[in-house]
Amino acid sequence: MLHNVTLIPGDGIGPSITEAVVKIVEATGAPITWDEKIAGVTALEALNTPLPEETLESIRRTKVALKGPLTTPMGVGFRSINVALRKEFDLYANVRPVRTLLPKYRYQDIDLVLIRENTEGLYSGVEHYIGIGGDPRAAAESVMIVTRFGVERILRYAFEYAVQHGRKKVTLAHKANILKYTQGLFLDIGREMAKEYEDRVEFEDRIIDATAMLLVMDPYRFDVIVTENMFGDILSDQIAGLVGGLGLAPGGNIGKDAAIFEAVHGSAPD
Numbered sequence: 001m002l003h004n005v006t007l008i009p010g011d012g013i014g015p016s017i018t019e020a021v022v023k024i025v026e027a028t029g030a031p032i033t034w035d036e037k038i039a040g041v042t043a044l045e046a047l048n049t050p051l052p053e054e055t056l057e058s059i060r061r062t063k064v065a066l067k068g069p070l071t072t073p074m075g076v077g078f079r080s081i082n083v084a085l086r087k088e089f090d091l092y093a094n095v096r097p098v099r100t101l102l103p104k105y106r107y108q109d110i111d112l113v114l115i116r117e118n119t120e121g122l123y124s125g126v127e128h129y130i131g132i133g134g135d136p137r138a139a140a141e142s143v144m145i146v147t148r149f150g151v152e153r154i155l156r157y158a159f160e161y162a163v164q165h166g167r168k169k170v171t172l173a174h175k176a177n178i179l180k181y182t183q184g185l186f187l188d189i190g191r192e193m194a195k196e197y198e199d200r201v202e203f204e205d206r207i208i209d210a211t212a213m214l215l216v217m218d219p220y221r222f223d224v225i226v227t228e229n230m231f232g233d234i235l236s237d238q239i240a241g242l243v244g245g246l247g248l249a250p251g252g253n254i255g256k257d258a259a260i261f262e263a264v265h266g267s268a269p270d
Contacts, residue, residue, distance in 0.1 A: 006058040007034040010068025011041045012267030018068040035062060040070035040081055040267070050081050056088060065260045069267040079125070085260060086118050091253035092150065093157045094118040096236040096264065102244045107219060110242050114225045115161060116232025117154040118253060120145050121182075123229040146182040146228070151189045157254070158226035159193065162201045169202040170194070173211040173227040173235065186228060212238060240264065 007022065009015040025032060037055040044050045050072070059065050070081045085091065094116040100108055124145045132138035155172070162170050172190040176183040187205055194203035206214070208231045214221060215235070219242050227235065240249035246265035253260045 002031045002033060003064075004033050004035055004062045006055070006062045006065035007036045008039050008055065008065060008067040008070075009036065009042075010039070010267060011071040012069060014040075014068025014070070014263075014267050017263055018066065021066065039067075040072070051084055059085075059089065059258055059260070063258045065258075067260050067262040069263055069265060071267045082262075083123065083125070086253055089253075089255050089258040089260070090119065091255040091258065091260060092117065092119045092153060093252075093254040094232060094236070095161070095252040095254060096232075096239065096249060098239045098243045098249055100243050101248055105244055107242050110219055110239075112219065112222045112225065112239060113161070113165075113167070114227070114232060114236050114239055115154065115158045116226075116236060117150060117228050118232075119229070120147060120150045121229035123233070144179070144182045146185055148185065148189065151186050152193070155190050155193050155226060158224055159197045159201060162224045163197065167201065167223045169204065169223040170197075171211065171222055171225045172203070172205040173208045173225055173231060174205060175208050175231070177207055183228070190226075208235075211235065215239060215242070236264065 007018060009018045022034065035058050037052070037058045038046060039051050039055050041050065043052050043055070050070075072080050096114040096116065098110060098112060098114075100110045122142050122144045124143070126145060127140060127142035129137045130139040130141060158170055161167070172187065174183045174187045174190075176187040190203075190205060197203065208227065211225065212235065215238055219239075225235065236249070236251070237246065240246045243249070249264045251262050251264040253262070
């Protein structure tokens with residue numbers, strides 16, 4: 001069966017990376033045809049928009065994309081293109097597997113997966129300035145949005161991922177000791193859902209800062225880690241460091257109706 005895949009070469013070093021990946025995929029004999037589209041600075045220069053409608057339409061049609069790193073244009077009015085894609089296609093699960101590839105690196109035999117909620121939390125972008133006196137930007141406020149719907153589906157994804165991939169343990173990383181409502185909801189739902197899987201997957205919850213410390217001290221105690229958006233963004237770079245850096249860490253953004261796979265590092269425009 002022939003599969004159509006949207007290919008977004010990206011900016012900076014992106015085209016070189018995607019060219020190499022396409023050669024590797026084609027060498028496997030996988031029956032894939034590529035629908036190449038542009039985004040980022042490349043699209044802004046060519047079409048006066050960093051995220052053209054024809055690129056979005058291609059992903060809607062193929063339902064899967066391979067994306068090189070993109071440069072978000074500088075200046076007011078340009079939001080992160082990666083965030084925009086996640087919002088557009090409701091790519092709620094960010095999946096970051098890491099495995100040891102380099103011989104004689106700091107850690108050997110690393111094999112763990114981070115699953116990050118991709119659409120809520122502080123990264124929802126609900127923020128504003130607060131004017132005081134004559135200073136319109138005297139203070140700034142961001143809102144951490146956490147919904148039962150969003151939490152349940154990312155936790156369900158993590159548990160099902162563990163079962164389907166033969167993983168032994170799910171660790172929920174949180175900050176419920178301080179953020180009683182938002183992170184408390186995450187933790188409460190996680191503990192309740194874990195009961196459904198208690199005969200198949202071990203479950204534990206850990207405070208996020210302790211998780212970060214233990215990833216350095218003893219990463220082998222982890223298998224699947226699930227956490228909220230910003231915490232997951234930070235931990236995903238940390239676990240990449242366990243195996244050699246961002247250049248060795250793939251990422252998948254998964255939704256119900258579409259998925260976008262990518263290199264997790266930047267475009268290195270300089």
